[in-house]
Amino acid sequence: MQRMMITLLLAFAIGAAMGRLLLPVLRRLKFGQNVYELAPESHQKKQGTPTMGGLVFAVAGIAAALLMNDYTVPLSQNMLLAVIVMALGNMLIGFADDMTKIRSGKNGGLTPKQKMFFQAILALAFSLYCYFHPQVGSVIEIPFLRAQLDLGILYIPLMMFVIVGTTNSANLLDGLDGLLTSVSIVDFAALAVLAGAAALPELGVCSAAMCGACMGFLLYNVYPAKMFMGDTGSMFIGGAVVAAAMLMRQPLILVLIAFWMLMSSLSVMIQVTYYRKTGGKRIFKMSPIHHHFELCGMSEVRIVAMYMMTTVALCVVTLLGVL
């Protein structure tokens, strides 16, 4: 517990300092994101805000986690390292996406096929890692029922789906200043508490590091954002969240703690499906659903507060179902 708390403080301090150091660098490199042409009009003023700020919390989180890691745990079974590798892997995919956008000057990125291919490879590798990890395996916990379910070999394809779904959903949720960052702070805090309670100290330290790092980054990412996290950042977060949940055999809690990530994906799917079926009608004014709320007249900051506070509530529900 103490180690987790010190890690959080350390990551917060490094994150806050990193933001200050990196902001002028990102500005100088002109890593400004071209705002998605389909976003609400009010977002056009955000043109030129530096992106790839996700490097701030990636570096801060990883540095704090590695500093506080327990290196007596065999490296191949060290959950802290597993989360970091998974987060970094996804970050690289996001990074490639960001670079493509910056270079081409259009908000396009990797082709969907390329992205999906790399994601599938990574998801397969991590699912296999968990499957063969002595403390994980093919069993998942069922919250509230306090039961276990052995998925057998089905664990691999199901978890691949969960991984790709979560990381892409995190990516979609990153659409308003400070939105994904605020939600992630809460998620990582909940994951840290759960890992602590499950006697998985490495996972607890890692989650606490990510929580603190996002706290530091929020100072720069909050409305009006001085930097965006970019796909670099959102894929990193998505990877870390899904990895931590899987390693504690709790992928099902993602429905609660990653509720708004899920809603972002679902709203896009519903919107697209409905649009095609009806030949041009829309259910939401815009998807992902945070843009719908925006066009309904809610301010960006109010949506962030709503997402963050409901995520706190959902995380408390999760704790009730798991502890």
Add this chain to the structure above:
Amino acid sequence: MQRMMITLLLAFAIGAAMGRLLLPVLRRLKFGQNVYELAPESHQKKQGTPTMGGLVFAVAGIAAALLMNDYTVPLSQNMLLAVIVMALGNMLIGFADDMTKIRSGKNGGLTPKQKMFFQAILALAFSLYCYFHPQVGSVIEIPFLRAQLDLGILYIPLMMFVIVGTTNSANLLDGLDGLLTSVSIVDFAALAVLAGAAALPELGVCSAAMCGACMGFLLYNVYPAKMFMGDTGSMFIGGAVVAAAMLMRQPLILVLIAFWMLMSSLSVMIQVTYYRKTGGKRIFKMSPIHHHFELCGMSEVRIVAMYMMTTVALCVVTLLGVL
């Protein structure tokens, strides 16, 4: 622990619902606050935003706490009730202040003498209550040193000072949209954890209720605020925070968890003293210090994020020093 979590969820739900119900009522009653003439110019647009929104979290917090209270604990020793009475007492002083402001149409309120008189009476009563409470007494804990200090009869005047200082400081901190609310959410969460760890379940439930209630209120109070909490709200929060800290014999942690409240007061004192000594020079561009940050070019929302995140960090430091 479970009771605390359910209480938090309940208070959040009631708070969110209460806000929706109370907003049109406050608007109809024209409880618009006349914005303090000395606030930065950008605040003039806030003229007319309904005040006394503090009733939202007061009602939500008290309702959730009373519903989850353990009535087998003797009423006179029930810490949950003690916190509520103390918070309500301070709220009444704030309420009187708000009413005076609304009626006179000027941002003046009770005369400082009247306010101080009622506050002193309340502080005396609560200090005496703690002094004679079998689980409190004149002993206070010293965090980090893990020592105790028996203040003897000095407990009474010292705690009176702490109480009046904290409530007035909370009042001063309430100067930006969502600022005191965000900080209080974190403070009450920390107090709930501390109370739980100290095996003071009533206090834990009460703190969790206040945390959830503030979460619900934040949805309306966040920038751009649909309602202000008013002195009604800030005095309620100040009273609840100081009461909870005192009942767990931890008044010293207020230096950490109520850091920004303290800084608000200190910055005003330093500013006024310096101004008088130098015959008109200022240290801060404006006090309380959040207005200084504002005039330095930080946006309102960024200041709130900074205060909230540093408060999280300070609360983690507190947990390190106490648990």
